[in-house]
Amino acid sequence: MNWEMSKIVRTVTDIMVVPIIVYGIYLIVHGHLTPGGGFQGGAVIASSTALLIIAYGSFRDHKADLSSIESIGLTLFIILALLGLFLGATMFHNYSAGTGGLFGGTVPQGINPGYINTGGTVPLMNIMVGLEVAAALSLILLMMGKASDSVEVEA
Amino acid sequence: MDESKAFVSTFLLALFVYLFLTLAAGRSMIEGSILWSVEELVLGISIALIVGAVGSSILCRSGNYRMLNPLRWLIILVYCVPLFVEMVKANMDMAYRVITGKIDPGIVRISPKLKTDLGITALANSITLTPGTLTVDVDDETGDLFIHWINVGKNPTKTIAGNFLPWIRRFAE
Amino acid sequence: MNLSFEFYLVAVVFVFYILISVLRLFLGPTAPDRAVALDTINTLVVASMVGLGAATWETLFIDIAIVYAILSFVTTLYIAKYLEGVKEG
Amino acid sequence: MNQWVIALPFITVALLISLGLYTILFKRNLIKMIMGLAIIQNGVNLFLVSLAYREGYAAPIWTSAPGEDMVLPTSHALTLTSIVIGLATTALMLSFVIMLKKHKGSVDSFKNRRCRE
Amino acid sequence: MIDILLKDMWSPIVFIIVSLLTALVAYMFYRIGDEGYKRTRHKGEPFISGNMPPKDPRMIHVGGDNVFWGFTHALRKYLDPLVKAHTGIINDYVYWMVITMALVLIYVYLLI
Amino acid sequence: MSMDLVSASPAFVLGIPLLFAFLTPLANRVSKDLRDAMFVIGLLLTALFVGIMAYEVYTSGSWIYVFGSEESRPTQTASYFRIMFAADGFSALASITMVITALGAGLYSFAYMEGNTGMEKFYTLFFLTLAGVMGMVLTADLFNLFVWFEVTSIASCGLVAFQNYKVKSVEAALKYMFISVLGGLFFLVSIGLLYGEYGVLNFFLLADALTGGMIDKVALSIIIVVFAMKASSVPMHMWAPDVYAESPGSVTPFIAITSLGSLFVLTRIIFTLFRYSFGVAAVGHLLIILGLLSMFVGISMALKQSDVKRLIAYLSVSQIGYMLMAIGVAFATLDSADYSSFGAMALEGGLFHMINDGVYKALLFLSAASVVYATGIGDLNKLGGLAHKMPYTTMFFLLGGLSIAGVPPLSGFSSKLLIYQSVYLYHPILAIIALVVSIITFALIGKIFYSAFLGPDQGLTRGEVPRSMLVAMGILTVVVILFSLFPNYVVAEIVVPAVEGLGVVA
Amino acid sequence: MRKLVAFLAIMIIFAFLVITAVELRGDDGGFGEPVNTEMDEYFLENSQSHNQVNNIVTAILFDYRGLDTLGEATVLFAAVSGVLTVLRKMKPVKRGGKR
Amino acid sequence: MIFTAFLYGLLVVSVLFNGLGVIGLHRFPDVYTRLHAATKCTTFGTIFMTFAVMAYSGYMYYTNPDQTEYLNMSLHTLAALVAILITNPTGAHAIARAAHRVGIKPKFASVDHLAKKEGYP
Amino acid sequence: MIYFVLQILVLVGLVMTSLAVILFKDLISAAISLGASSLILSLQFYLLRAPDVAIAEAAVGAALTTAIFIFAIKASQREEGYR
Incomplete structure (x- = not known):
């Protein structure tokens, strides 16, 4: 599928990509308040890649960069998890909830409107997983899109 | 810059x-x-x-920075009103055709002579949303639109795009 | 003012419409027809989601409708682009 | 009898799983078989979410929730995991199929039997 | 000594010692054999059904399928259907799994 | 700052391979040498933490590691709602098996995979498979088990299809993937059933809650079938020969170890979850039937093979049968006095056979891979006379082969002896069948040895395989010899704690 | 014959699934009325005090069952590695013989 | 009371137009005309649905201004509306173009300028 | 009660679309049906009060799965026939 779609589709794609990315990031960083989180937001961001691939046919090959982003996201995720272990508790312990640092606020019990500065490690992990998922799904789409174009190869 | x-x-x-x-x-x-x-x-x-x-x-x-002007956004907001009116008309028409089944379709070519991609896109989407018309294809060089018209009439450019063109020229050109 | 029941009723009607559109999915002689049916289902699903969100007073559910409206577009484009490249009898 | 009506979502799950199994066993096209797997995945996801449902309760999110009664959250988390796993497996299997096709092969499972006996 | 025996039955140390002793005894028997024995012309050459051995030593080797040919040939009525069941089709793999699952479900339902 | 490395070793056993897997693509962008060095370091670190965990288990008893709670060893019921790892004798045994094989296969891969592109993906997938297997055998949570099950399946499928220029590899990977995903979905159904009925996912809480009703029966049946399938038990074994024969030679033992891991998991599930609520005899009989079928069909199919790796694959299927039979006998006698007289011995034999099987099968597969590496041929009809040029490989193969055939004094004999004795007391026929299968296994090893290594030199190869491959096989050989020489020690120190870890002390 | 057996097997599995679907949670509940909700109630009550998180599903995903999420991300990572592996450029490596 | 009636009116219009769209989907003879029905009517119906929700939640915010989530809902519904308005016609255009390129001719068409375009299948 | 009716209607739609996946010989139509099936499944998740899952299913099941299926069909063949 290495040809461009019509001008209308391309223009709409250009306009839509930035709001879609922002919406995906919104889903990620509000993951601890509203439905959403790393996976959903990452998938939405990856759908912007899908839009670009489909509208322009060929997309510049960011394979190595995307792979690095994926690795960095996962590495930071597991390091965040292991930090709980090194800080005296166990792996995946939420050590920064309610301590007042980054995302370290406290929430009132029960129903509340939701404050962004809460959650401890949970929003951070959300962001890392979001990075990973967005990069991974984009990579899958890129690879499969490229593979669907090429002709048969002899072994 | x-x-x-x-x-x-x-x-x-x-x-x-x-x-x-x-x-x-x-x-x-x-x-x-x-x-x-x-x-x-x-x-x-x-x-x-x-x-x-x-x-x-x-x-x-596209390298088009006209939309940085806030006035154009205001025009888009105002443009929503005639668009909505047209849509109401379109849907009345559509309801009539769905119920009676009277159609006389065809694909016609119109030349709106718009220069920017944004303008063409806005026009095409407006046309798709309004009276019995549907954008099928666009000519990449000239910006001509091919419209599937459910009830073919005379002078397609004026009839189909006449109401939108001034507005779109105002905010997109 | 509580219109929950009315919104529910509207949603039921929309879901009923979806079922009718699924019929077109079955019947549609060509693949573009089926794509049209899918498009219709998309729009109807968004509409019923918005309605249900209002019915239960959960703002969160509107977010899903937004995701839907965006992503159904991607699906439609993929199907359309595939069909563009294929000749049909 | 009442129990049969109430258990309708679960019965739908059983139906979906059977439909998927039917597709896998009786269709020869590999992509169609993977679609059968996707149907089974849908059924299993529906099953997991149905387990969590409580009649008349709200979503398990405290942000502006209508009340304190919430459906069970655990199986939502499980289902999320399962959905992503489903996507990953589907993508990998489809790329295997693409590769098989590229080796001047076919996507018919009866033709792809070079390893046997 | 009991401790190093596997369930009072088996000890590799003892086994190795015993086999070494046996080898020693065999060697002693070998030593008292006839010293004046000589190899004749055809001793040590392969015997293939009375045919003359081929000139090229590579041809002497017996390939994999021929090693237990008689055994597998005698068992062919049992083996052939078994081999035929291994079709290499994915549908069949799933088929066997589903059938096993159905049988196990019935078995567990009936017997427990 | 009270980091308790020993308590946290189960987390590290899982975390180290994962961390290195994630870092490998980054290291590849820096330099190739760093990537290779990280591969070795990661394997050695994993082995180190497995050692720490096993040492702690054997010296001061088992414990449970809770993820995410304040304290690592649980003191309250609420901790059981979190995911936990069981660090007991059983998981120590299993992870030791895994890590030995991983070390052997990993070191072997260096020279064997030379010349392939995209090696960082190979290392990544290798680490991921290792992490998945470790998670599978360590976890004490049903859904977590499912997740690591999928990780193992997907990563090992990637490994199988690594040589994507071979169409057979891709095909085998697809088949393996397809059937594992289907099995995983059925497993998920049974998880859903148990969760829906009892509301918990932890093994220990679930074991207390189970009542033995209809739901439990269906869930148990599905779990048994799925894990027997992954362990390549007949009649769901058909993927195994394809995958073992077509995967890159250096990772074949590692892929075989994933099916052994499934067997470990099956053992743990039936012994901890289902032992209190079921007619255990019937389930034991089911396992015995599966085991007998595996032994017999596996060895029969092996008779007809002419490809060396495929033949060994069928041998491994028949070996799985031994373990299934031993576990089945142990489980069948669990409710009666027979357990203390011979059931425990059957369980010990089965577990001992598992660790033996992992090691000598790895040795066999690696030496078969050496043959393929040196000659480029896997067909037994064309091979011959390799012993002249490859003396070490011949020796390694002979050692592994005699061990798998159960020839005294090698390790395979010790474990098989335990199985024969106990199974004979349960029913003599079983022992006789096992003996017959063992004899045919010996004959088949003789067939490979004769047709590939003996005979006049055919000039198929120039010389021995590279030294690093020999070192890798040498490590495994040393382990086999150690297990052969000190079986009593191994049984007393490793296998008996594992039996205790299953919670079935007689 | 083969098709008949397969069909029968599917029907048996379907029957067992339906029976379990109806039996699930016995007479106390069914669809929409879960029993034994101790674990979930614990999560519902404590996620705010433990993690300061409003969205309980996220709290479960990243704290109570964080290892599952790590595994899930790992699955995706493995799948991407697999796709990259399978779809990379094919370059056969010759083995063996008289090199 | 009047406001409730207004909301009822919006809902009825929405149901009506969506129904028309679905009926048109079955009644029209070919892809293009079906697209007319499906896109226009359902978009229009959905617009009215979102209007109803926006009016409803806006009214609730108006009556109790301390409950800001009502306003939030209204705004999010507006976002959904904008997304629908941008994507739906574009999707319809893509499908129509694909159908024409595939070679599906419009039924009963009196004119077809596009068919004469050069270099076109 | 009306909620239950809603769910039943959605479930019927789900089964219908899944059946369509099986019945179509044209793979692209089957992929479209699978997309519709995911869509309706997501609506059911929505009704079961699982917004997180509904978003994930919408993003993953409806958009990305369909996309990769279409890529695979493009790379292989469109008809289900035995080739």
């Missing part, structure tokens, strides 16, 4: 979308109001910076 323009426009769009989505949610800056909290604003600005860096080459691919 162009790069900074592109960055600024992308930044503004991203910030606008983010602030729009988080308006009236969570703790507010002033107790009881609908505004954002300080953390939210900081987060929004940093996100907009990132998105501006990543997405500026996509949003401003």
Whole structure:
């Protein structure tokens, strides 16, 4: 599928990509308040890649960069998890909830409107997983899109 | 110069979308109001910076910075009114055709003579939403639109696009 | 003012419409027809989601409708682009 | 009898799983078989979410929730995991199929039997 | 000594010692054999059904399928259907799994 | 700052391979040497933490590691709602098996995979498979088990299809993937059933809650079938020969170890979850039937093979049968006095056979891979006379082969002896069948040895395989010899704690 | 014959699934009325005090069952590695013989 | 009371137009005309649905201004509306173009300028 | 009660679309049906009060799965026939 779609589709794609990315990031960083989180937001961001691939046919090959982003996201995720272990508790312990640092606020019990500065490690992990998922799904789409174009190869 | 323009426009769009989505949610800056909290604003600005860096080459691919003028956005908002009126008419017409089944379709060519991609797109989408017409294809060089018209009449360019063209020229050209 | 029941009723009607559109999915002689049916289902699903969100007073559910409205577009484009490249009898 | 009506979502799950199994066993096209797997995945996801449902309760999110009664959250988390796993497996299997096709092969499972006996 | 025996039955140390002793005894028997024995012309050459051995030593080797040919040939009535069941088709793999699952479900339902 | 490395070793056993897997693509961008060095370091670190965990288990008893709570060893019921790892004798045994094989296969891969592109993906997938297997055998949570099950399946499928220029590899990977995903979905159904009925996912809480009703029966049946399938038990074994024969030679033992891991998991599930609520005899009989079928069909199919790796694959299927039979006998006698007289011995034999099987099968597969590496041929009809040029490989193969055939004094004999004795007391026929299968296994090893290594030199190869491959096989050989020489020690120190870890002390 | 057996097997599995679907949770509940909700109630009550998180599903995903999420991300990572592996450029490596 | 009636009116219009769209989907003879029905009517119906929700939640915010989530809901519904308005016609255009390129001719067409375009299948 | 009716209607739609996946010989139509099936499944998740899952299913099941299926069909063949 290495040809461009019509001008209308391309223009709409250009306009839509930035709001879609922002919406995906919104889903990620509000993951601890509203439905959403790393996976959903990452998938939405990856759908912007899908839009670009489909509208322009060929997309510049960011394979190595995307792979690095994926690795960095996962590495930071597991390091965040292991930090709980090194800080005296166990792996995946939420050590920064309610301590007042980054995302370290406290929430009132029960129903509340939701404050962004809460959650401890949970929003951070959300962001890392979001990075990973967005990069991974984009990579899958890129690879499969490229593979669907090429002709048969002899072994 | 162009790069900074592109960055600024992308930044503004991203910030606008983010602030729009988080308006009236969570703790507010002033107790009881609908505004954002300080953390939210900081987060929004940093996100907009990132998105501006990543997405500026996509949003401003055409190199058209006319939309940075706020007046044009106002015109778009005003344009919604005639569009809505046209849509009401269109749907009355559509209801009539669905119920009676009287159709006389055909594909016609119109030449709106618009220059920018945004204008062509806006026109095409408006046409698709309104009286018995549907954009099938677009000529990439001349910007001519091919319209599937459910009840073919005379002078297609004027009949189909006549109401929209002045508005679109105003905000997109 | 509580219009929950009315919104529910409207949603039921929309879901009923979806079922009718699924019929077109079955019947549609060509693949573009089926794509049209899918498009219709998309729009109807968004509409019923918005209605249900209002019915239960959960703002969160509107977010899903937004995701839907965006992503159904991607699906439609993929199908359309595939069909563009294929000749049909 | 009442129990049969109430258990309708679960019965739908059983139906979906059977439909998927039917597709896998009786269709020869590999892509169609993977679609059968996707149907089974849908059924299993529906099953997991149905387990969590409580009549008249709200979504398990405290942000502006209508009340304190919430449906069970655990199986939502399980289902999320399962959905992503489903996507990953589907993508990998489809790329295997693409590779098989590229080796001047076919996507018919009866033709792809070079390893046997 | 009991401790190093596997369930009072088996000890590799003892086994190795015993086998070494046996080898020693065999060697002693070998030593008292006839010293004056000589190899004749055909001793040590392969015997293939009375045919003359081929000139090229590579041809002497017996390939994999021929090693237990008689055994597998005698068992062919049992082996051939078994081999035929291994079709290499994915549908069949799933088929066997589903059938096993159905049988196990019935078995567990009936017997427990 | 009270980091308790020993308590946290189960987390590290899982975390180290994962961390290195994630770092490998980054290291590849820096330099190739760093990537290779990280591969070795990661394997050695994993082995180190497995050692720490096993040492702690054997010296001061087992414990449970809770993820995410304040304290690592649980003191309250609420901790059981979180995911936990069981660090007991059983998981120590299993992870020791895994890590030995991983070390052997990993070191072997260096020279064997030379010349392939995209090696960082190979290392990544290798680490991921290792992490998945470790998670599978360590976890004490049903859904977590499912997740690591999928990780193992997907990563090992990637490994199988690594040589994507071979169409057979891709095909085998697709088959393996397809059937594992289907099995995983059925497993998920049974998890859903148990969760829906009892509301918990932890093994220990679930074991207390189970009542033995209809739901439990269906869930148990599905779990048994799925894990027997992954362990390549007949009649769901058909993927195994394809995958073992077509995967890159250096990782074949590692892929075989994933099916052994499934067997470990099956053992743990039936012994901890289902032992209190079921007619255990019937389930034991089911396992015995599966085991007998595996032994017999596996060895029969092996008779007809002419490809060396495929033949060994069928041998491994028949070996799985031994373990299934031993576990089945142990489980069948669990409710009666027979357990203390011979059931425990059957369980010990089965577990001992598992660790033996992992090691000597790895040795066999690696030496078969050496043959393929040196000659480029896997067909037994064309091979011959390799012993002249490859003396070490011949020796390694002979050692592994005699061990798998159960020839005294090698390790395979010790474990098989335990199985024969106990199974004979349960029913003599079973022992006789096992003996017959063992004899045919010996004959088949003789067939490979004769047709590939003996005979006049055919000039198929120039010389021995590279030294690093020999070192890798040498490590495994040393382990086999150690297990052969000190079986009593191994049984007393490793296998008996494992039996205790299953919670079935007689 | 083969098709008949397969069909029968599917029907048996379907029957067992339906029976379990109806039997699930016995007479106390069914669809929409779960029993034995101790674990979930614990999560519902404590996620705010433990993690300061409003969205309980996220709290479960990243704290109570964080290892599952790590595994899930790992699955995706493995799948991407697999896709990259399978779809990379094919370059056969010759083995063996008289090199 | 009047406001409730207004909301009822919006809902009825929405149901009506969506129904028309679905009926048109079955009644029209070919892809293009079906697209007319499906896109226009359902978009229009959905617009009215979102209007109803926006009016409803806006009214609730108006009556109790301290409950900001009502306003939030209204805004998010507006976002959904904008997304629908941008994507739906574009999707319809893509499908129509694909159908024409595939070679599906419009039934009963009196004119077809596109068919004469050069270099077109 | 009306909620239950809603769920039943959605479930019927789900089964219908899944059946369509099986019945179509044209793979692209089957992929479209699978997309519709995911869509309706997501609506059911929505009704079961699982917004997180609904978003994930919408993003993953409806958009990305369909996309990769279409890529695979493009790379292989469109008809289900035995080739």
